[in-house]
Amino acid sequence: xxxxxxxxxxxxxxxxxxxxxxxxxxxxxxxxxxxxxxxxxxxxxxxxxxxxxxxxxxxxxxxxxxxxxxxxxxxxxxxxxxxxxxxxxxxxxxxxxxxxxxxxxxxxxxxxxxxxxxxxxxxxxxxxxxxxxxxxxxxxxxxxxxxxxxxxxxxxxxxxxxxxxxxxxxxxxxxxxxxxxxxxxxxxxxxxxxxxxxxxxxxxxxxxxxxxxxxxxxxxxxxxxxxxxxxxxxxxxxxxxxxxxxxxxxxxxxxxxxxxxxxxxxxxxxxxxxxxxxxxxxxxxxxxxxxxx
Amino acid sequence: xxxxxxxxxxxxxxxxxxxxxxxxxxxxxxxxxxxxxxxxxxxxxxxxxxxxxxxxxxxxxxxxxxxxxxxxxxxxxxxxxxxxxxxxxxxxxxxxxxxxxxxxxxxxxxxxxxxxxxxxxxxxxxxxxxxxxxxxxxxxxxxxxxxxxxxxxxxxxxxxxxxxxxxxxxxxxxxxxxxxxxxxxxxxxxxxxxxxxxxxxxxxxxxxxxxxxxxxxxxxxxxxxxxxxxxxxxxxxxxxxxxxxxxxxxxxxxxxxxxxxxxxxxxxxxxxxxxxxxxxxxxxxxxxxxxxxxxxxxxxxxxxxxxxxxxxxxxxxxxxxxxxxxxxxxxxxxxxxxxxxxxxxxxxxxxxxxxxxxxxxxxxxxxxxxxxxxxxxxxxxxxxxxxxxxxxxxxxxxxxxxxxxxxxxxxxxxxxxxxxxxxxxxxxxxxxxxxxxxxxxxxxxxxxxxxxxxxxxx
Numbered sequence: 001x002x003x004x005x006x007x008x009x010x011x012x013x014x015x016x017x018x019x020x021x022x023x024x025x026x027x028x029x030x031x032x033x034x035x036x037x038x039x040x041x042x043x044x045x046x047x048x049x050x051x052x053x054x055x056x057x058x059x060x061x062x063x064x065x066x067x068x069x070x071x072x073x074x075x076x077x078x079x080x081x082x083x084x085x086x087x088x089x090x091x092x093x094x095x096x097x098x099x100x101x102x103x104x105x106x107x108x109x110x111x112x113x114x115x116x117x118x119x120x121x122x123x124x125x126x127x128x129x130x131x132x133x134x135x136x137x138x139x140x141x142x143x144x145x146x147x148x149x150x151x152x153x154x155x156x157x158x159x160x161x162x163x164x165x166x167x168x169x170x171x172x173x174x175x176x177x178x179x180x181x182x183x184x185x186x187x188x189x190x191x192x193x194x195x196x197x198x199x200x201x202x203x204x205x206x207x208x209x210x211x212x213x214x215x216x217x218x219x220x221x222x223x224x225x226x227x228x229x230x231x232x233x234x235x236x237x238x239x240x241x242x243x244x245x246x247x248x249x250x251x252x253x254x255x256x257x258x259x260x261x262x263x264x265x266x267x268x269x270x271x272x273x274x275x276x277x278x279x280x281x282x283x284x285x286x287x288x289x290x291x292x293x
Numbered sequence: 294x295x296x297x298x299x300x301x302x303x304x305x306x307x308x309x310x311x312x313x314x315x316x317x318x319x320x321x322x323x324x325x326x327x328x329x330x331x332x333x334x335x336x337x338x339x340x341x342x343x344x345x346x347x348x349x350x351x352x353x354x355x356x357x358x359x360x361x362x363x364x365x366x367x368x369x370x371x372x373x374x375x376x377x378x379x380x381x382x383x384x385x386x387x388x389x390x391x392x393x394x395x396x397x398x399x400x401x402x403x404x405x406x407x408x409x410x411x412x413x414x415x416x417x418x419x420x421x422x423x424x425x426x427x428x429x430x431x432x433x434x435x436x437x438x439x440x441x442x443x444x445x446x447x448x449x450x451x452x453x454x455x456x457x458x459x460x461x462x463x464x465x466x467x468x469x470x471x472x473x474x475x476x477x478x479x480x481x482x483x484x485x486x487x488x489x490x491x492x493x494x495x496x497x498x499x500x501x502x503x504x505x506x507x508x509x510x511x512x513x514x515x516x517x518x519x520x521x522x523x524x525x526x527x528x529x530x531x532x533x534x535x536x537x538x539x540x541x542x543x544x545x546x547x548x549x550x551x552x553x554x555x556x557x558x559x560x561x562x563x564x565x566x567x568x569x570x571x572x573x574x575x576x577x578x579x580x581x582x583x584x585x586x587x588x589x590x591x592x593x594x595x596x597x598x599x600x601x602x603x604x605x606x607x608x609x610x611x612x613x614x615x616x617x618x619x620x621x622x623x624x625x626x627x628x629x630x631x632x633x634x635x636x637x638x639x640x641x642x643x644x645x646x647x648x649x650x651x652x653x654x655x656x657x658x659x660x661x662x663x664x665x666x667x668x669x670x671x672x673x674x675x676x677x678x679x680x681x682x683x684x685x686x687x688x689x690x691x692x693x694x695x696x697x698x699x700x701x702x703x704x705x706x707x708x709x710x711x712x713x714x715x716x717x718x719x720x721x722x723x724x725x726x727x728x729x730x731x732x733x734x735x736x737x738x739x740x741x742x743x744x745x746x747x748x749x750x751x
Binding site for chain 1: 373386388
């Protein structure tokens with residue numbers, strides 16, 4: 001979530017052919033730019049406020065006239081570190097990395113099958129994929145909890161890896177399908193005339209073209225898995241807790257916690273922000289790639 | 294070309310195989326956060342609510358481990374709502390993740406009846422110096438089922454009224470020894486300087502059965518209202534309940550804090566601690582927060598009065614966070630060793646003498662002997678006797694004027710109440726926000742309560 005907001009709003013229009021009414025058009029551009037900035041700031045402000053609050057004392061964190069000027073402190077970050085964030089971070093990394101790898105491993109062939117090599121009843125298959133996202137998670141938590149409990153996998157990080165894979169797979173297949181459809185048909189025809197086998201076509205022709213799309217898909221999966229809270233809080237206890245579960249430990253019903261919670265949340269958001277920043281170019285490329293239709 | 298193709302063909306299974314192998318390898322060390330346990334060392338997992346006193350206990354736990362080399366402790370610290378949901382799910386389904394669970398007097402008797410908890414009487418009897426009789430009697434009874442204790446209290450709380458002595462003095466108001474709600478409303482009006490300035494009182498308005506419903510239930514009780522009559526007929530549209538809720542909503546809307554429909558304990562603690570409101574009616578455990586100079590600018594200027602009343606002799610609530618052992622735990626003896634340490638007289642001494650914690654932040658309201666400790670009397674003289682008195686006078690068997698078929702002061706001790714209380718609280722919160730009238734809120738609440746009541750009428 002933080003990633004999309006931390007990138008400056010993209011105000012550039014695709015290069016327009018020169019037109020006589022250029023002046024009118026540039027006025028429209030200015031307006032679009034203003035709107036984009038307002039939306040960007042509106043999205044970014046809560047994140048900015050969270051970071052700001054994380055450097056406050058608890059007494060400054062929640063005041064009726066919000067404080068912009070205050071004496072900054074690193075006390076809250078010290079508190080978060082001393083609360084033992086380490087194991088939670090490791091668990092989050094395992095859950096995120098492995099679920100994303102599994103999603104790509106299963107999702108790329110699936111997306112290929114339902115786009116470039118349409119199998120029987122492609123539409124039904126696609127609908128089936130997305131239908132698994134139509135039920136709210138809370139509606140399935142009881143059966144999932146019972147099954148996980150029965151097979152003795154409660155409080156095990158691999159349970160989350162499997163669930164996050166299942167959670168992200170439909171989105172990934174749908175996203176990647178739109179990228180696959182961008183691949184020019186002539187290239188595939190050429191490849192099949194040359195007698196290239198399926199796997200080779202996929203690996204040497206299709207994948208390089210859609211790699212920004214795969215990047216974008218992977219990043220979305222990383223963000224969803226990193227931020228997932230509901231499964232994590234219900235299915236883990238002492239061993240497999242992830243960072244979002246660690247965060248709620250700072251909320252107390254009888255005390256002040258906003259500053260420390262902000263510090264913990266800032267730290268939790270940081271890895272995703274960094275990942276998004278590193279992948280920024282690929283991400284923008286990938287997102288505009290699939291979206292031009 | 295052919296060669297390349299063959300290479301390509303063989304690589305997919307190879308890659309898959311490598312990934313599966315890696316997964317298998319890592320699955321062996323499942324839960325990377327887990328600490329490997331040495332031979333002969335038992336690891337006790339404790340599910341705990343992340344309130345300040347509990348965090349203090351976690352910080353002192355290494356001392357316990359040093360004294361008990363055979364026991365390692367692992368804490369799962371969650372906020373109240375998450376902890377309650379998690380612990381309930383785990384204990385009810387026999388999930389067995391926890392050896393010790395932090396629960397309250399709402400859960401303990403119900404769960405004991407369901408056979409989910411371990412009877413602690415034999416453990417207490419076998420622990421010299423634990424002194425079961427020292428627990429405050431109302432607290433002890435609230436954690437018992439058929440006379441047997443199924444959880445032991447870590448701290449207990451009632452509710453009381455906090456007010457700014459300096460502001461009262463300036464306005465020439467004398468707080469009575471036992472204020473009534475009408476008096477409190479009058480003082481709130483006198484001390485209210487209008488929107489954007491110092492307001493008269495802070496009252497919770499946030500949805501949640503443990504949020505707005507807790508103080509509101511005590512107001513309903515003392516106005517003579519009740520959730521059900523002895524035949525389990527819902528009573529939420531009775532004149533008493535209507536009067537109480539209308540009073541509460543009017544008071545907080547007219548003289549209460551800004552953003553009242555989203556205020557809970559923490560928000561009120563901040564507003565009162567920053568000197569933005571003149572009074573605050575809430576849990577007695579608030580004293581530790583508002584008397585802490587690091588968190589409050591009004592420390593030392595605060596007066597305390599018992600929970601305001603109308604038609605009942607007292608109206609404070611009774612709540613306790615306590616520790617129990619689920620029946621499923623295979624490590625009951627080790628679990629008891631830690632529980633008895635955390636709920637002992639020695640723990641209170643240890644916390645009080647700890648430079649990081651101190652006497653203002655000890656877990657109060659569990660043991661009578663706490664109130665005999667000179668150091669505690671010295672720092673907490675302004676409120677400690679009121680807490681003890683409030684707890685001793687709380688009456689979960691007879692919370693209001695007329696008889697009721699349930700137990701509990703600020704809750705109805707039936708399993709359905711978590712849901713019912715939350716639904717009703719959402720209606721009340723909407724009334725505080727001004728989206729609906731009190732009558733509309735209570736009509737809807739009455740429907741919810743009737744549905745629940747019907748299942749008890751047989």
